[in-house]
Amino acid sequence: MSSIRIKAKERNGSVDVKTLMKHKMETGLRKGKDGKKIPEHWITDVTAESGGKVVFAAAFNTSISKDPYLAFKFAGKKGDMVKISWKDSQGKTDSAETKVK
Amino acid sequence: MNRRSILKAAGTFMAAAAAVVAFPRMVFAGYNAKAFKNPKMDDSMNELFGSSTTAPSGEIKLKAPDIAENGAVVPIEISTSLKADRIAFMVKENPNPLAIVADIPAGTQSTVKTRVRMGKTTQVMAVVSADGKLYTASKEVKVTIGGCGG
Numbered sequence: 001m002s003s004i005r006i007k008a009k010e011r012n013g014s015v016d017v018k019t020l021m022k023h024k025m026e027t028g029l030r031k032g033k034d035g036k037k038i039p040e041h042w043i044t045d046v047t048a049e050s051g052g053k054v055v056f057a058a059a060f061n062t063s064i065s066k067d068p069y070l071a072f073k074f075a076g077k078k079g080d081m082v083k084i085s086w087k088d089s090q091g092k093t094d095s096a097e098t099k100v101k
Numbered sequence: 102m103n104r105r106s107i108l109k110a111a112g113t114f115m116a117a118a119a120a121v122v123a124f125p126r127m128v129f130a131g132y133n134a135k136a137f138k139n140p141k142m143d144d145s146m147n148e149l150f151g152s153s154t155t156a157p158s159g160e161i162k163l164k165a166p167d168i169a170e171n172g173a174v175v176p177i178e179i180s181t182s183l184k185a186d187r188i189a190f191m192v193k194e195n196p197n198p199l200a201i202v203a204d205i206p207a208g209t210q211s212t213v214k215t216r217v218r219m220g221k222t223t224q225v226m227a228v229v230s231a232d233g234k235l236y237t238a239s240k241e242v243k244v245t246i247g248g249c250g251g
Contacts (some may be wrong), residue, residue, distance in 0.1 A: 014210060025217070029196065044132035057204040059123040063195050063218045065174045071214035072203070 004096035009083045010070065015076040015100050017056070019084050020069050027062040043068060044089045050080050050100075076100055108113075110173055137199050145199040147191055150230050158183065158236035162211035163227045165242050172219040172244040179238075180212035183231040188213055219244045 003022040008015050021043060028040025040062055041051040048056040076082075078100055085095030102168050127203040136148035163177035179188055190197040195218070203213045211229070219225075219242060226239040 054204075054206060055209050056206070057131070058213070059137070059202045059251050060139045061197055061200050063192060063197065063200040065218055069176075069214075073210040073212055080130040095249075100142040 002096040003094045004084050004086070006082060006084055006096055008080075008098055008100040010076065010078045010080075011101050013075060013077065014073050015050075015080065015082070016070045016071070016073050017082060018069070019048075019076045019088075020067060021046070021084075021086055021094075022067050023086070023088065025062065025064060025066045025068060028064075041089055044090045046070060047085050048072070048074075049083045050074065050076055050084075055082075073096040107206040120153060132205040133202075134208060136202070138197055139199065140197060142193065142198045145191070146228065146235070147190075149199075149202060150187070150228070150235055152235060153227060153234040155228060155237045156199045156240060158229070161227055161229055161236055161238035163225070163238040163240055165225055165240055167241075168243045168245065170245045172221070173215050174248055175219050175242060175244075176214075176216050176226065178214040179229075180214070181211075181229050181231075181236075183229055185211035185229045189228040189230075190215075190217070190222060191226045191228065192217060192219050193226065195220050 005020045006029045007018045010099045023043050026038055026041040030038050032038050043060050046056060056072045080100040081097055082100060083095060083097040085093060087093045130236045133148055134147045139145045143153040158228060161181040169175040175188060181212050190201045192200055200217045201215055206213055222243045224239050224241050226237055228238045
């Protein structure tokens with residue numbers, strides 16, 4: 001299952017996108033039970049594409065909350081596809097796609 | 102070089118120039134460690150925008166709670182009527198202030214909403230780059246329980 005949940009809804013030519021990515025977003029400042037710092041591990045880049053075009057791109061720091069939430073709006077219409085993908089500090093990636101409602 | 106090849110070369114050049122003009126913001130910043138892993142806000146801004154000269158603007162709306170009970174999850178929203186191409190958000194007294202940078206291509210509205218971590222009560226600031234200038238809006242958020250681990 002994908003780690004990403006997307007909701008995309010059109011209103012007056014503008015698509016409202018809300019997305020939730022499941023990721024622990026470890027800051028590198030927290031200590032584990034053994035008293036050692038837990039190494040940082042977080043999503044660095046998020047890209048949103050629609051119709052073969054990048055419609056939104058963001059870069060995150062470790063200060064973005066766990067299981068990041070991101071919302072934005074772009075010009076589009078009902079039935080368009082929106083694809084969200086992320087990349088984390090360990091080079092892992094994931095993506096998900098949804099149809100605009 | 103005959104006339105035909107000159108014309109062809111000129112044509113190619115014009116097409117390339119037109120492409121650059123038509124898509125001036127097709128390059129996305131992506132994660133930049135120099136900007137993000139940096140305790141100084143001015144240095145981060147120089148990395149991101151090539152400048153740290155900012156002016157406050159009433160056209161930026163920065164929504165953040167007055168009091169955040171849990172610093173681990175502080176909802177923020179930035180929107181502006183300015184024609185933004187890039188929006189950044191900083192938390193002044195976090196170990197690394199810069200939290201998020203969003204690139205706004207043409208056709209996308211100048212708005213971004215997310216949730217950030219805050220270590221303690223401090224100023225938060227939205228930086229909007231529009232028409233080659235930097236505009237800011239800031240606000241103080243009181244934090245009851247910090248959210249940066251430790």
